[in-house]
Amino acid sequence: xNVLAQADPILDPNIEPEIWWFxxxxxxxxxxxxxxxxxxxxxxxxxxxGLYALASAMVAGAAGTLAIFNWDDISDNGxxxxxAGALAFDTFAMWSTVTICAAVILVSxxxxxxxxxxxxxxxxVYSLYLVAATGxxxxxSANDLIVLxxxxxTLSLALYVLAASNRRSDASAESGLxxxxxxxxxxxxxxxGIALVYGATGSTNIGEMVNAVAVRLDxxxxxxxxxxxxxxxxxxxxxxxxxxxxxxxxxxxQGAPSPVTAFMASAGKVAAFGAIIRVLVSGLPAYRDDWxxxxxxxxxxxxxxxxxxxxxxTNVKRMLAYSSVSHAGFLLVGVExxxxxxxxxxxxxxxxxxxxxxxxxxxxxxGSFGVVAVxxxxxxxxxxxxxxxxxxxxxxAIAFTIFLLAQAGVPFTTGFIAKFGVIQAAVEVDSYAxxxxxxxxxxxxxxxxxxxxxxxxxxxEDEKAPAVRVPFAAxxxxxxxxxxxxxxxxxxxxxxxxxxxxxxxx
Amino acid sequence: xxxxxxxxxxxxxxxxxxxxxxxxxxxxxxxxLLVRRNPxxxxxxxxxxxxxxxxxFVALATSLGDINGQTAVFFVMVVAxxxxxxxxxxxxxxxxxxxGATADDxxxxxx
Numbered sequence: 001x002n003v004l005a006q007a008d009p010i011l012d013p014n015i016e017p018e019i020w021w022f023x024x025x026x027x028x029x030x031x032x033x034x035x036x037x038x039x040x041x042x043x044x045x046x047x048x049x050g051l052y053a054l055a056s057a058m059v060a061g062a063a064g065t066l067a068i069f070n071w072d073d074i075s076d077n078g079x080x081x082x083x084a085g086a087l088a089f090d091t092f093a094m095w096s097t098v099t100i101c102a103a104v105i106l107v108s109x110x111x112x113x114x115x116x117x118x119x120x121x122x123x124x125v126y127s128l129y130l131v132a133a134t135g136x137x138x139x140x141s142a143n144d145l146i147v148l149x150x151x152x153x154t155l156s157l158a159l160y161v162l163a164a165s166n167r168r169s170d171a172s173a174e175s176g177l178x179x180x181x182x183x184x185x186x187x188x189x190x191x192x193g194i195a196l197v198y199g200a201t202g203s204t205n206i207g208e209m210v211n212a213v214a215v216r217l218d219x220x221x222x223x224x225x226x227x228x229x230x231x232x233x234x235x236x237x238x239x240x241x242x243x244x245x246x247x248x249x250x251x252x253x254q255g256a257p258s259p260v261t262a263f264m265a266s267a268g269k270v271a272a273f274g275a276i277i278r279v280l281v282s283g284l285p286a287y288r289d290d291w292x293x294x295x296x297x298x299x300x301x302x303x304x305x306x307x308x309x310x311x312x313x314t315n316v317k318r319m320l321a322y323s324s325v326s327h328a329g330f331l332l333v334g335v336e337x338x339x340x341x342x343x344x345x346x347x348x349x350x351x352x353x354x355x356x357x358x359x360x361x362x363x364x365x366x367g368s369f370g371v372v373a374v375x376x377x378x379x380x381x382x383x384x385x386x387x388x389x390x391x392x393x394x395x396x397a398i399a400f401t402i403f404l405l406a407q408a409g410v411p412f413t414t415g416f417i418a419k420f421g422v423i424q425a426a427v428e429v430d431s432y433a434x435x436x437x438x439x440x441x442x443x444x445x446x447x448x449x450x451x452x453x454x455x456x457x458x459x460x461e462d463e464k465a466p467a468v469r470v471p472f473a474a475x476x477x478x479x480x481x482x483x484x485x486x487x488x489x490x491x492x493x494x495x496x497x498x499x500x501x502x503x504x505x506x
Numbered sequence: 507x508x509x510x511x512x513x514x515x516x517x518x519x520x521x522x523x524x525x526x527x528x529x530x531x532x533x534x535x536x537x538x539l540l541v542r543r544n545p546x547x548x549x550x551x552x553x554x555x556x557x558x559x560x561x562x563f564v565a566l567a568t569s570l571g572d573i574n575g576q577t578a579v580f581f582v583m584v585v586a587x588x589x590x591x592x593x594x595x596x597x598x599x600x601x602x603x604x605x606g607a608t609a610d611d612x613x614x615x616x617x
Contacts, residue, residue: 146578153585157592164596173600174612180596181548181609184589185539188555191582192532195559198575199525199566251615 023070023082023089026063026097027134033059034130041123053112053473056126057105060133064101067094079505085205086147088278090505092351093141095498096274099359100136103266104129106366106477110259113471114373120165128165129263132158136267140274143505145194145204145283148275152190152239155271156183159264163256169378175255182238182248190235196228197284206283207506210343213286225284229291232279233298239272242298242332243305246325250313253321254381258373261317265324265369266362273331273358277338277351282504285343292339295332296434302329303438307445317381319448320368323407326445327361330422333438337425347503349428353421356499360414360485364406367481371400374470374478386452388461393468397456399482404449406485409442413489417496524565532558543608545600549593556586 021028037055041047071094079090087093108126115121135154142148160183164176194204200222201209213225237245253261280291306326313319331354338350374396376385390397406415419442426435470478488495535554542548560579567575600607 146581150581150585153588157588160592160596164599167599170603171614173596173603174614176596177545177600177612178615180593181539181545181552184549184552184593185536185555187589188532188535188552188559191556191559192562194578195562195566195575198563198578199570202570202572204574204578255615 018084020082020089022066023073024087025066026070026101027137029059029063029066030101030130030134030137033063034127034134037123037130038127041127046122049116050112050473052121052123052126053108055123056108056129059130060101060104060108063133064098064105067097067101070094071098075501079503081143081207081505085207086144087138087141088143088206088282088505089141091502092274092277092355092504093137095355095359095502096140096270097137099270099355099362100133100140100267102359103263103270103362103366104133106363106370106481107259107263107266109473109477110262110366110370110373112473114257114259114377114474119167125162125165128158128162132162132263133267136271136274139271140278142275142278143206145197145206145209145279148278149187149191149194151271152275153187155268156187156239159183159260159268162260162263163252165260166257166378169255169257171255172257175252178248178255179252186235186238186245189231189238193228193231193233193235196224196231198228200225200228206278209283210285213284225287226290229280229284229287230294233291233294236272236276236279237298240269240276240328240331241272241302241325242328243301243325246302246305246328249325250318250321253324254315254317257378258317258369258376258381261321262366262369262373265320265365269324269328269331270358270362273335273354276335277354277504281335281338281342281351282506288339288342292336295336295339296431299329299332299336299434300437302326302332303441304329307441307448310445310448311451313448314383315381316372316376316383316386316452317369319383319452320365320372323445323448324365326441327357327365327407329441330419330438331357331361333426333431333434334422336434337422337429337431340429340431349421349425351504352499352502353418353425355502356421356495357418359495359499360406360418360488363481363484364403364415367399367478367485368403368407370474370478370481371396371403374474375468383452383455384462385465386455387459387465389456389468391461392465393470396468396470396478399478400456401453402482402485404453406489408446408449411489412486414485414492415489417489417492421496421499521565521569524561524568528558528561528565531555531561543610545597545607545609545612548609549597552593553586553590556582556589 082089132155135151138151160180163179166172198204201212241249306322310319310322334350334354341348406413409415409419423435535551538551563575563579
């Protein structure tokens, strides 16, 4: 945004910001990949089966690899900002990039056979995944509120289309419209919040906002700033699916095609939590006494609403949707812990624990919805469809059991490491109350996961149930996710060490 | 900012007034979204809210003497246009299936 502000009109009216192309390469690869896939897909006859998914996974893999190179660069030379302060170039951004790219790879594998032999089979869905991933990465690495808004809209618009992408299903169209109306409402609240914060601080750039608030002592624009912060929190609360802004979540997760739901729950959450940390912890540390209690309340409500309402559902996708609300609660516990150190040199454990949680949760939730996609396909995901799954498809049932146990936070799974990290961060800052509430609601939520497991392992097979066929790519994705969740649950030290290196640009 | 006569008249209007107008517009949009049942009208309310935010940006940019708020408006206009494309596409696909559907009719997903 300060492209114009930094230009010196006397010396050279056309001075351009210096652009470091390699640092932007993950984004460029994703956008380029999406456009190329779309263009070539439109110009050539239908590709042989699986090639669209392969292309999308390879583009995402390339972007993720470039992000890892950039991570090394940041570790050596320290974080900085790109494109005249519009984007942050730090390990936080790169971790989000890698997580979102991994989500695209896994979701592409799930989508492949899911849309084969339907009118949707083509490059469009995969292009939308790549575009949405770009938007998500921009959100998580934005250093300017308007850039963050653009990333949010890029992600959201692609997700609205993806949610409504199953044209044979009324439920999919309905979920797309509901998501669009409520998402648009949240986006406009968020934008109005940006406008008010801009009025109070005189800039939309996060670094300039911090400086402007630091030099201003009288606090005469506090009313404007506080109203803006409230609107920003409401808008972001919608996007992270925190209670009480979670109303859209069960309907949209249920109606959208299962691979798309997996993508929303993983990449969407990574992006939205990236944004919440950028805006609040990084951008508005001066007001942390004002917004921190709100985050506390949102965390509490999400934990309670998510776990208790999940238990009474009968549709597996709705159960997982409510469980994602309770996971949002856990993540907000981490954000609340990070808030204690907002604006200080020592970042605390909150931010790394949130990012570690997001990575592990993304893999788990993609695996879970992958199993749902394989077992019920386009049909209604009622719990009855999972009865006796262990007898029909033991490996799928084992994988689903791993995902559910890990989401419940059972030791020797990544879910435990994730939850432990967040609780540890909360205890570090003496937020004992919310840590205890989180653990108690985790026990309630465990009942939900046990219910699905009992259905799979102890109930008899339904004679009329359609046969379950596991496609190769989807099986590979589910197997890899299950293996990841167990292996790195037992040996988590690599990921913990890497996540400790996560810092925000200042 | 005020160089010509007509701009003097505009500058004579306090920036606060614009903020009040834009907050009223935003409120009307939010209220309309919550009470109206026609998806198309709800969608128009979202556009109204986005444009209220735009007016806020311009008013604040003028009172701060800062160009960045005005450039932000252009980005938002592009986003609103993209939103129209996506939103109308989804609406058409629903209304083709169920002509005349209101938000209350779209209640297949619940639990």
